[in-house]
Amino acid sequence: MGSSREYESEKTMIKPVGMSIAGLDTGNGAGGETDLRVFEVLGIHGVFAITAITAQSTKGIKDITVVNPEFLKKQIETLLEDFKVEAVKIGMIYTKEQFQVVNELLNDYFLVADPVLYAKDGTPLIRDIEEYKKIILPKVKVITPNIIEASAISGVKIEKESDVVIVCKKLRDSYNIPYVIIKGGHSKGDYSFDYMCNDEGLYKIGYKRLQAKDTHGTGSVFATALTAEYIKIRDLKLAFRKARDFVQTSIEYGLNIGKGIGPVNVSVEIMKKSMKYEAVEEMRRFADFAENNDRFWILIPEVQSNLAHSIKPEYVRDLNDIATFRGRIIRRWDKKVIVGHPVVFGNPTHTARMLLSLILKGKDSTCLMNIRYDDKIVESFKRIGYETIEINRELEPAHGEGKTMQWIIEYVSSEYGGIPNVIYDKGTKGKEAMIRFWTKNMEEMIEALDNLLKML
Numbered sequence: 001m002g003s004s005r006e007y008e009s010e011k012t013m014i015k016p017v018g019m020s021i022a023g024l025d026t027g028n029g030a031g032g033e034t035d036l037r038v039f040e041v042l043g044i045h046g047v048f049a050i051t052a053i054t055a056q057s058t059k060g061i062k063d064i065t066v067v068n069p070e071f072l073k074k075q076i077e078t079l080l081e082d083f084k085v086e087a088v089k090i091g092m093i094y095t096k097e098q099f100q101v102v103n104e105l106l107n108d109y110f111l112v113a114d115p116v117l118y119a120k121d122g123t124p125l126i127r128d129i130e131e132y133k134k135i136i137l138p139k140v141k142v143i144t145p146n147i148i149e150a151s152a153i154s155g156v157k158i159e160k161e162s163d164v165v166i167v168c169k170k171l172r173d174s175y176n177i178p179y180v181i182i183k184g185g186h187s188k189g190d191y192s193f194d195y196m197c198n199d200e201g202l203y204k205i206g207y208k209r210l211q212a213k214d215t216h217g218t219g220s221v222f223a224t225a226l227t228a229e230y231i232k233i234r235d236l237k238l239a240f241r242k243a244r245d246f247v248q249t250s251i252e253y254g255l256n257i258g259k260g261i262g263p264v265n266v267s268v269e270i271m272k273k274s275m276k277y278e279a280v281e282e283m284r285r286f287a288d289f290a291e292n293n294d295r296f297w298i299l300i301p302e303v304q305s306n307l308a309h310s311i312k313p314e315y316v317r318d319l320n321d322i323a324t325f326r327g328r329i330i331r332r333w334d335k336k337v338i339v340g341h342p343v344v345f346g347n348p349t350h351t352a353r354m355l356l357s358l359i360l361k362g363k364d365s366t367c368l369m370n371i372r373y374d375d376k377i378v379e380s381f382k383r384i385g386y387e388t389i390e391i392n393r394e395l396e397p398a399h400g401e402g403k404t405m406q407w408i409i410e411y412v413s414s415e416y417g418g419i420p421n422v423i424y425d426k427g428t429k430g431k432e433a434m435i436r437f438w439t440k441n442m443e444e445m446i447e448a449l450d451n452l453l454k455m456l
């Protein structure tokens, strides 16, 4: 046996470093600690120099303790002498003495300023605004105000798109800022437009305005994501698009925690990726079960089977969150069952569509398989303890291809109130009779089919 030294890696692991200079939000929704989480999920090692501690929750800010400028200086110096900081995001920074520290220490750095004049509850987060304009703004490469902040800093009220152009120009000219990004979260309309202006002109991105309650931290998260993306790709226009995309997803999955405005969900993308990985592993487990059970062929209809398996239902939005086997589950001439790998997401199979309809209807279901219709199979499901329901495919309206699965779920739900685990039909002209069986999880699916096969 070789010693463990043989396997020691010679490679050193490195990560780019980004810095946040910001206040601490004790509720972990908007301050420097959230910036660290954003840096982390975007592949940056975040470091944090703290300017103030806010006693804050989803209900707002109760109090603020400001860090003295000497200690802010000590923190920044300590970090800069050790790490190669690639870019710095400046969030809440409170006093002119603190601004002077930044002015003194961060001359040669790429600075992104989020001028958080007020928190959502109206609490001022930058006290000496006039000094901020004089000391901080001329140093920054990018500024990311919302329309209220942009109006307050420029003195020009933003009411329409042409005002954005005027304010952009004014901010760029007055403070010599190369990139001004004005965020449209506080404007009205079906789309939330953000504008970036630079030497080349105005560039606008619009995303559907989400009717979301839990939006605490949108601005902080946007500016930090922009900083992180800039560090990675060094292209601010592309970083703008990526940061905007990141914020949209974070708002879409905002966290309904606390009694007030919950934080946006910055880790949702990596969580969904890891859930998808788990789903693939479970599909493999199912494939082993199906291929190694010598009676599994009994369950396979003429049109063959498939298994649809989703990530946690609350994270499911569309077919991209549902896995199936690309080559279906096939019964060979010699009764051998072959599972057609690979597992793929976003495959518009009947099983995936039906599972999606079930989930969108509010069912806590993650697995669904289509099974050959046979009286004995339906009876066995009943004996195991599952409720069954028969539907008549003759009743299906002529709604074109691709709508049948949704119709079955809508029909069962409206006619019978609930949606039993076993839904079957005896077929119609050109349509094979079929059983569809759904379960809460993979454990239950495998156990139920195992029991069923022992009865047949």
Ligand SMILES: Nc1ncnc2c1ncn2[C@@H]1O[C@H](COP(=O)(O)OP(=O)(O)O)[C@@H](O)[C@H]1O
Pocket (backbone or CB within 6 Å): 145, 146, 147, 183, 184, 185, 186, 192, 193, 194, 207, 208, 209, 210, 211, 212, 215, 217, 218, 219, 220, 222, 244, 247, 248, 251
């Ligand atoms: N309801 C929403 N739907 C979609 N995007 C939004 C919504 N609210 C804010 N945003 C986006 O979130 C980001 C932060 O914007 P904004 O809320 O204006 O900043 P701040 O948090 O500084 O007030 C912007 O990209 C904006 O377009």
Ligand SMILES: Cc1ncc(COP(=O)(O)OP(=O)(O)O)c(N)n1
Pocket (backbone or CB within 6 Å): 022, 023, 024, 025, 030, 031, 032, 054, 056, 091, 092, 116, 118, 119, 120, 121, 125, 215, 216, 217, 218, 219, 220, 221
């Ligand atoms: C400590 C701290 N820093 C910044 C903010 C404001 O951030 P923002 O992203 O604008 O979030 P909302 O307050 O608007 O939700 C903060 N609240 N606390």
